[in-house]
Amino acid sequence: MTTHHIKYLFSAFVSIVLISFRLPVSAQLSAAVKYKLNLQHDTSAHNIIDESYPVSLAAGPILNKPVTDKTDAGFETELESQLDSHAGRKKLLTYLKDLSVTNTNEANYNQAKVKTYYKLANVFAKLHLYPLAMKCFFKAMAFKNDGNNLLPAASDSLSSDTTGRELRLNSGLLAINAQDDSVFVNNPVQLKDKKEKKSKSITYNRIVSTFDDGKKAAAYALLFHVKQPKPGKPAVFVRANTGHTFITLIKYNTDSTSVSVSFGFYPKKDNIFSATPWEPETSGTFKNDEAHQWDEVMGKFITERRFKRILKLTRNYDGLEYHLSKNNCTDFALQAASYAGFGVTNSKGSWPLGHGNNPGTTGQSIIAGAVYDNDQADLFIDFDEALK
Numbered sequence: 001m002t003t004h005h006i007k008y009l010f011s012a013f014v015s016i017v018l019i020s021f022r023l024p025v026s027a028q029l030s031a032a033v034k035y036k037l038n039l040q041h042d043t044s045a046h047n048i049i050d051e052s053y054p055v056s057l058a059a060g061p062i063l064n065k066p067v068t069d070k071t072d073a074g075f076e077t078e079l080e081s082q083l084d085s086h087a088g089r090k091k092l093l094t095y096l097k098d099l100s101v102t103n104t105n106e107a108n109y110n111q112a113k114v115k116t117y118y119k120l121a122n123v124f125a126k127l128h129l130y131p132l133a134m135k136c137f138f139k140a141m142a143f144k145n146d147g148n149n150l151l152p153a154a155s156d157s158l159s160s161d162t163t164g165r166e167l168r169l170n171s172g173l174l175a176i177n178a179q180d181d182s183v184f185v186n187n188p189v190q191l192k193d194k195k196e197k198k199s200k201s202i203t204y205n206r207i208v209s210t211f212d213d214g215k216k217a218a219a220y221a222l223l224f225h226v227k228q229p230k231p232g233k234p235a236v237f238v239r240a241n242t243g244h245t246f247i248t249l250i251k252y253n254t255d256s257t258s259v260s261v262s263f264g265f266y267p268k269k270d271n272i273f274s275a276t277p278w279e280p281e282t283s284g285t286f287k288n289d290e291a292h293q294w295d296e297v298m299g300k301f302i303t304e305r306r307f308k309r310i311l312k313l314t315r316n317y318d319g320l321e322y323h324l325s326k327n328n329c330t331d332f333a334l335q336a337a338s339y340a341g342f343g344v345t346n347s348k349g350s351w352p353l354g355h356g357n358n359p360g361t362t363g364q365s366i367i368a369g370a371v372y373d374n375d376q377a378d379l380f381i382d383f384d385e386a387l388k
Helices: 003-021 075-083 086-101 111-126 129-144 178-185 206-212 305-317 328-341 358-366
Strands: 150-152 166-168 215-226 244-253 258-268 281-288 297-303 321-322 341-342 346-350 352-358 372-373 380-384
Touching: 075 086, 075 129, 086 178, 086 215, 086 352, 111 129, 111 258, 129 215, 129 244, 129 258, 129 321, 129 358, 129 380, 150 352, 206 258, 215 305, 215 328, 215 358, 244 305, 244 328, 244 358, 258 321, 258 328, 281 305, 281 352, 297 305, 297 328, 297 358, 305 328, 328 341, 346 358, 358 380, 372 380
Parallel strands: none
Antiparallel strands: 150 166, 215 244, 215 297, 244 258, 258 281, 281 321, 297 380, 341 372, 346 352
16 A cells, blocks of 8 residues: 555554544634633722722732732622613713723822723723724823833834834823724623624735824734633643634824724645644635634733834734744734743743643643743733633
């Protein structure tokens, strides 16, 4: 029997095994597991909705890790009841606006308000409202760093014409505004479990054209998302599920609008064995992951120079071959994060006939706090505390 025949007999055997699981063979795609939102660890109780600050809120500093308050088990239910109605969502945004207006000097600074912003950032991130989430994180970061409301800009500046300047929160940059009303208040919001929508293909030209809106940028941000094959475990795969890693790029404009795209690098299945240990290499493609679920997320404000470098990386990946071990979705996202100046210290694992970066190991590193930031600045980090 020739080698050719042996290969295809073996392939047929593998096909039967895979079909017996009744699961699609795919590499670096999301799990068909519903995400259960758990807000107990990252919220400041229903007092947020009541427009008052909880007296019992701890005053400890936020240090590049999720807030982990567990004292308000009823917050998720309370929040859901508010988000179910237009009036409830309007009340929450009104609270956020009032919080911004009344907290613009050192006299009003305190850790409770910092935590409130951080926790609301977590909530909006879980709703996939990433521009609004990072706005709240910006507020928390600024108040934590300096009661005078100043946030030092990175060495290469937020934009090419602001070198050496500082961002002032009371200047109107990243303020909660009417644009957020139209996105959050006027649209239905669902926190409950629901079937995840399948990510659809998106081209590099479509990604870059989103940011070519003819408007002057006020700030940029990147988020790094991980969906583990088994949430809270370092498993590299669970049957045919290998998880997924993707990014979100955000551009904030000086007219208070914002644009964003969530996307990841995927294998384009040339045949049933493409992007598997038996045929690890295949054609690559981008997909729009705006509705993709995640278990862990990290985010950071970046400079224009870094933003453009990440877009250049995306262009270089356009049409690039996907390789399960050497050039997968996690490889792309990790490289983008490194251009933003942060990442994880351990992202590699092994599987039959291969090894490399993967969502399972990467997500577990985030949970364990094994992350780095070259700028020694604040990172937005969020995950369900129950995964620890």
